[in-house]
Amino acid sequence: MDTEFSLLFDEIIQLWNLAKLQFQNLLLPSRLWQLAILAGLVILVVLLNAWAQPRMREWMRGLENRPKWQLRLLLTVNRRLKLIFFTAGVWIALWIMRGITSFPSRSYILSLAASLALAWLAVVFAARLVRNPMVRTIVRWGLWIYVTLYLLGITDEVGRALDQVAFEMGSFRLSVLTLVQAAILIAVLFTLARIVSSSSAEQIRRNEAISPSMRVLAVKVMQILLYGAAFFIGLKAVGVDLTGLAVLSGAIGVGLGFGLQKVVSNLVSGVIILLDKSIKPGDVISLGDTFGWINTLGARYASITTRDGKEYLIPNEDLITGQVVNWSHSNNFVRLDIYFGTAYGDDPHLVRKIAIEAASGVERVLTTRPAVCHIVGFGDSSVDYILRFWITDPVGGLTNIRGNVYLALWDAFQEHGISIPFPQREVRVMNDAVQVETRALD
Template structure:
């Protein structure tokens, strides 16, 4: 190994140590200066005023928070985002009151006395206001881990900015680094990447949510295209935010091209089913074969589509079960879509009556019974009809056909209601419903004795 290569890690370690000592010395000087300032009469008074204002804000916050909570409970018609904003305000009432009180005191003291006599209060007011703004702004971040990281990182950075030690902190974080050849990753780069990517992904999340709501509220777009548009907007916004964030940090994206290609080949072999479901989901959205709200049958599963996901379709059955069916199954299997082109569904009921009943009267009674059920259509070419299908062993067989236009309401229940109406109508009109009867004899039972009729003797 060359002597120059041996001295480089030692020089980097010495530089990091020097930066750390310089930063620690600066913090010690600030702490000593702050302790000295607090010992001064007016600064001690300002610290006492700030503590008293905090206690006053805590005392006022209790009744105000209770009244505000009762007021929020009465807002029943508010949208969800407004209720969430109200709950965030409810949790921060004490901080809001403290910021208002301390800024009022700072403004009054700046007008009534020397500026130096309110300098400490001004620093506390700036820190409190900055922390409050950060707390509200980071509520937009959905991931709890990312939200806490951005929140505390922003608080620390703002505190360093107000105290005037950002240059020393930046130099210290940049000195703590790991080098891999020409690649140098410092702690400052990691912190900067986390903050910038967090901000960019949060903006992408907010914009994608607004865009998705706008797309779903447009009645001119079909439900399947609404889902496709929302998914495409999310992919474009989050992907753009990620790459813009990397570019803003200073990472060269050209080196990621070869790496992404290798990763893509590996994922293609290892995640075939996942990729197949993703592609199948895109095909389903493009060909509009199914959409949210459609009633489908797939094997033994019958229900309506609740949501179209990237990997699966959510189907809710009449008994409340929710099946997550992979998109590939909907592409490769036979699916019955009861409401693909329209929502009209024809149902057939079979029954039989005795040979002693007039078939013309039976057909008329059956049609009237079907019409009496609320969900059965009664107009146009979709009126109920009844036909004879054959002469059975013990009954004349019929089929009753009727239409409905709300398959989401269920099929078994409407069949049951029509059967019940048929039963009531046949009971009222005296129409018999025959059923097979069998005579069972035991092998050891004696044969019945036949008695000859009178007059046949001899």
Template sequence: MENQSQDFDRVLMSVDEIWHLITSFAVSILNPGWRQNQIIILLALVLVAWVLHRLLGREIDRRVRAREGWEKWKLRVIVQIKRRLGLICFALMAGLLYQIMQQITWPSRSYLIGLAATLAVAWAVISFLGRFIQNRLLRRFVVWGMWIYATLILIGIGDEASGFLDDVGLNFGDYRISLLSVLSAAVVVGVLFTGARFISRTTASRIRSNEDISPSMQVLVVKAVQVIFYGLALFMGINALGLDLTGLAVLSGAIGVGLGFGLQKVVSNLVSGVIILLDKSIKPGDVISLGETFGWINSLGARYVSVVTRDGREYLIPNEDLITGQVVNWSHSDEYVRLDIFFGTSYGCDPHVVRKLAVEAASGVSRVLGPPKTPVCHIVGFGDSSVDYILRFWIRDPTGGLTNIRGGVYLALWDIFKANNISIPFPQREVRVLEEQD
């Protein structure tokens, strides 16, 4: 209770100091003099900056719409500049006016104008840097926190504000959490996560551009880099909050045991994903069949694999199913895929001619490969009403579809058989109608 009373007294003293500074500044502005004149000048500059923002913003829109083919990053930069055009104009005008007044009058008569110009520059820089934080809520929190902190530092009451925030807190035994430590930790975490995201993205782009690394190993390395950098950012943020990480070891172990029982499937999928990446059995771009699902691997995730089918559907298959189930990987060892087509012709057709025509028909289809993967045709049996054949051909782009290439070869067989009088038999039935007997 005594510690809480002391903390409360310190908070009241900090509030009194800050309030005294604010009231003193307000009284000095209300009295006629150069401080009041500077405030009037700053208000005029704000009005001019607002007008310039409207006029120049329309001109920028007109010029951007007149040009085509710009890269996305250039358009994003222009949009961000346009949104902050008024602040930029105000900073430029206030800075220029401050430099002029420093030369023609006493420095104290332009102090507020210089301070406003510095604040505008700081706000603009913080606003631009905040765009690197993707999370909108975290970005707003960090940007507003940095704006307030920069403002308090520049106007000279940063120590008083820091003391006030440090005095506001809660005690948990020997450990104390203050509002200042919470805000500092949030800003640190935001900055560190932004840096971790930038580094991981840069590293990922370089790893993916390295052709010496297999696609599955690229995904594994990228995931490892992301876990390392984001983990470091999280631990540094906790350390900035002042928490003792060693004290959390027992608690985290107990939580881990509980989660292990409740999240067995999730853990199994995570481990299966690591196994898939290590043994390189499945990698992005492979064409697989799993049950009734046929498609190509779009991406490998920590919990599931994204498989895109020919009809545009995207299946999210758990990693465990790919480890425990039977998967047909059409492009595991190489990119060549052999397809088989069965057909039959009547006994009156010369099988030598039929085989030659079948190979010729398949070779004329665009996606069918030529030498050394030339199509072949063999007799596989003598049926009840036809001589049965198998036509085998190779393709190297299974992502282009299998049904369509089979259909193209069947159509080519139909055309060439019709042109050469090769008949395809079909079952015939003879129906006899018996007379009714008495």
């Protein structure tokens, strides 16, 4: 341990001496002139950016019908206008300086600044391939630091210093350098995995020969395999022993299994749903008081949109253990029932005929599967009927079609003089009994 600390101390002293030497070189007259040029260029860039950035944003607001990737690229350019202007300006200054003098030392600072600015600008646009904002920020800053150290020529010294800071347990050794290399490599592999996954997923979704549920399952399995392979390949490439990691991950998995039972249950339920094809994207289902159609099937939940525009995230476990009504599981035919009553003085044969004709004339009601009407009982005030009809578009709503059929019945009954009775009550006041009671009290 003492040896490692001494090596680390030596590396830090070497870096400090190198930094002091570079600072002393900056005090040379030729270097000071180059620093003055860079300072003036920075002031010019700030002024130019203050003029150009708002005007570019105003121009971008007027763009219509442009692909999203173009708008994102323009937004990135707008945010990095300072760096773009500085890169262009420092390269112009470098070319002018090299045209004036042939001594490399008189353009060394400008050459270094131009190389750094161009590398930083390339990192900005390369990092846009990473979709996750947090990971993108980590990748961008990591690459900025690496290219800066590389162009300064101190990557070996910094690498040796980081390698001295390590955690050791038996034969297992994990240094900061290893962690940094693993993070960078895994981020790159994850980006490549995302690109491959996105292109492959799009092809799978367009394949009509595969059922919707199997498309979702195939995309999920492919994503798990690609990202898992990227993670383990990245660790193996930087020399991490995966045997010890497997034992550690097994212990962590047991602990998480007890604490995340619901999460695991939802994951397993999601796989079961995709395999047995009980529900799939586009199906119309009702679960309890929730009625709507399925937008997506996720690893943990299903997204259901109702008729009023609300989006419910139903855990997959509820879809497995609860009673789910799938209105479009095997086919889209749905039978609806409505109840009504008419007066005893109306002909029931005529009532049934009028009710069937009224329902058949409503839009969305099928005529290929005729509606039927039956007497279901003799009530206190009315003869009770049930009217049954079929539709094929439950996604269009159930309450609205029932309301339209009721309205058609009302119009048809009014036209044919058929009445819809309602309970009536009579209250009689017995005046004689009240007078007799009053006399008795006197």
